[in-house]
Amino acid sequence: EVQLVESGGGLVQPGGSLRLSCAASGFTFSDHLMDWVRQAPGKGLEWVGRIKNKANSYTTEYAASVKGRFTISRDDSKNSLYLQMNSLKTEDTAVYYCARAYNWNYDVWGKGTTVTVSS
Amino acid sequence: QSALTQPRSVSGSPGQSVTISCTGTSSDVGGYNYVSWYQQHPGKAPKVMIYDVTKRPSGVPDRFSGSKSGNTASLTISGLQAEDEADYYCCSYAGSSYVFGTGTKVTVL
Numbered sequence: 001e002v003q004l005v006e007s008g009g010g011l012v013q014p015g016g017s018l019r020l021s022c023a024a025s026g027f028t029f030s031d032h033l034m035d036w037v038r039q040a041p042g043k044g045l046e047w048v049g050r051i052k053n054k055a056n057s058y059t060t061e062y063a064a065s066v067k068g069r070f071t072i073s074r075d076d077s078k079n080s081l082y083l084q085m086n087s088l089k090t091e092d093t094a095v096y097y098c099a100r101a102y103n104w105n106y107d108v109w110g111k112g113t114t115v116t117v118s119s
Numbered sequence: 120q121s122a123l124t125q126p127r128s129v130s131g132s133p134g135q136s137v138t139i140s141c142t143g144t145s146s147d148v149g150g151y152n153y154v155s156w157y158q159q160h161p162g163k164a165p166k167v168m169i170y171d172v173t174k175r176p177s178g179v180p181d182r183f184s185g186s187k188s189g190n191t192a193s194l195t196i197s198g199l200q201a202e203d204e205a206d207y208y209c210c211s212y213a214g215s216s217y218v219f220g221t222g223t224k225v226t227v228l
Contacts, residue, residue, distance in 0.1 A: 035217075037165075044122065045157070045165065045208050047217040061215050064120065097164060104212045105155035105170035112164060 002026035002108050004098050009113030016088050016117070022081040022098030022110055030054060030076035033101040036083050038094035039112075046094075048072075050101065051081070066092075088117045123148065123209055123220035130226040131199045139223045141192040141209030149190035153212035156185060156194045160205045168207075169194060201227050 008020040022034070033056070036048040049062040051072045060072050071084040081098050093116050099106035124142040131137040141148065141156075148154055154172045157165035167176055169185035172192060182197045192211070196203055204227045209220035 037219075044222040045159075045210070045219040046122075047210075047219060050217075063216065103170065104151075104153035105167055105210070106157070106165070107167055107170075107176065109164040109166070 002100075004100065004108055004110035006096060006098055006110045006113035009096065009115045011116045011118065012088055013119050014088060014090055014117055017084070017086045018088065018115060020083040020085070020096055020098075020113055020115070022083075024079045024081065024100075027100070027108075029074075029079040034072075034074060034081045035099045035101050035106065036072060036081075037097045037099055037106070037109075038092075039097070040091070040094040043094075048083070048096070085115070088115075090117050093117045120147070120213055120216055120218045123211060123218055125207075125209060125220040125223045127221075128224045128226065130228055131196075132228045133199055133201065135199050136195060136197045137199060137225060138196075139194045139207055139209075139225070141194070141211075141220045143190050143192075143211055143218070145190060147211040147213040147218050148187065148192050148209075150214070151212045152187070154185070154187060154192040155210045156183075157208045157210065158203075158205045159208065165208065196225070199225075199227055203227060 005023045035050045052059045069087045073082045095112040097112045100108040156169040159165045172187045
C-alpha cells in the first residue's frame with residue numbers, strides 16, 4: 001500500500017525550532033518529487049515547498065512565507081522526507097502534510113501532523 | 120503569490136450540478152495547463168479529483184469534470200451525491216511554486 005506518515009509535530013514557543021518527518025512506503029520514494037503543504041486551523045491549503053529527486057539535483061523551492069526559515073531535505077536510503085522549521089511564528093500553526101508530487105499534482109497525501117506555535 | 124479566488128460556498132440538491140470557479144492570473148492558472156482540484160472531508164487529507172485541468176484519476180467518478188478559460192478554471196460536479204459534500208480546493212502551478220485556491224464548501228441540500 002502506498003503510504004505517507006508524518007510525525008514530529010507538537011507545541012513550540014515562538015522563535016523555536018521543530019523538525020517534521022515523513023516516512024514513505026509502498027513506492028519507489030527516490031523517484032519522486034516531494035512537497036510539504038500546510039493548513040492553518042479553519043483555513044485553506046498553503047504550499048510550503050518542494051524537494052526534487054536525485055535526477056533533478058535535489059533542488060528545493062520554497063514559498064515566500066517560509067523561505068530562509070524552513071529547510072526541506074530527504075534521505076532516499078531511509079525513504080524519508082524532512083522539514084526543518086526555525087524561527088517559528090504563531091502564523092506557522094497548522095497541520096503539515098507531506099505529499100507526493102506527480103505530473104504537477106499531488107496524488108498521495110499523508111494524514112498530517114499538527115504544529116502549534118504558542119507561548 | 121496570492122491565493123486563487125474561489126466562491127466560499129455552493130450548494131445543490133441531490134442529482135443537480137454545481138460548478139466551482141477558480142480565478143487566478145496569467146502567472147498561474149492562465150499560464151499553465153496544470154490546474155488540479157482536491158476534495159477534503161473534515162479532518163481528512165485532501166484527495167485529488169482532477170489534474171492537468173481536465174484529467175480524472177482512476178477511481179474518481181466521471182460526474183467530476185474540469186475546464187479552463189483564460190485565467191479561470193472550473194470544477195463541475197454533475198449528479199450531486201451526498202458523499203460529495205466536502206471542501207474543494209483548486210491548485211495551480213505558478214512557475215517554481217504552487218498556489219492553492221481559497222476553498223469552496225459544497226453543501227448537498
